[in-house]
Amino acid sequence: NAGVTQTPKFQVLKTGQSMTLQCAQDMNHNSMYWYRQDPGMGLRLIYYSASEGTTDKGEVPNGYNVSRLNKREFSLRLESAAPSQTSVYFCASSRTATGSHQPQHFGDGTRLSIL
């Protein structure tokens, strides 16, 4: 009963390097989300995918790209990492996107440090 699985759990990058954060869910959810959490800032939405084949920008999309590979997987890519992207990244999923509210279920996060 894995739920939402994120890999890797920790990563250190140098400025300018690229990296892809992976996320997979096994709950047959339609919608998936990427957040970042910074001290004193709560969780901020980076990108989301309402359903397979669609992606949209959230509150803080600059410097990131996403790919909804299939219904299970939603990846987040940093093309040229910057120190301001040092954060904890959370992936989440929810059952439905349109017409009703459903709680989101979160992975345990990826702790990313950029030097």
Next chain:
Amino acid sequence: DQQVKQNSPSLSVQEGRISILNCDYTNSMFDYFLWYKKYPAEGPTFLISISSIKDKNEDGRFTVFLNKSAKHLSLHIVPSQPGDSAVYFCAASARDTGANSKLTFGKGITLSVRP
């Protein structure tokens, strides 16, 4: 512009007593509210939610109250237990024609329950 506000960064209560965590919102379009609990090095875990058509929702020791006129909600934990010590996030969602499961989070409040 912070649409979901948790103005108290921390709360300390004695085991067995009531914990009351407060949350205010500014967006009148929000119609679904959630509380998440987060332990260190883990992802947020869904705790309880309430729709705007209700003013109270209860689940075991946890009760959420919603005052729409004041744009205020609160989470009551009775009785508080040391295992409740965590960061609690308030979140809200507005129904729209798109991916309306997007959540807006508050900054969180750290609850400490003293044995």
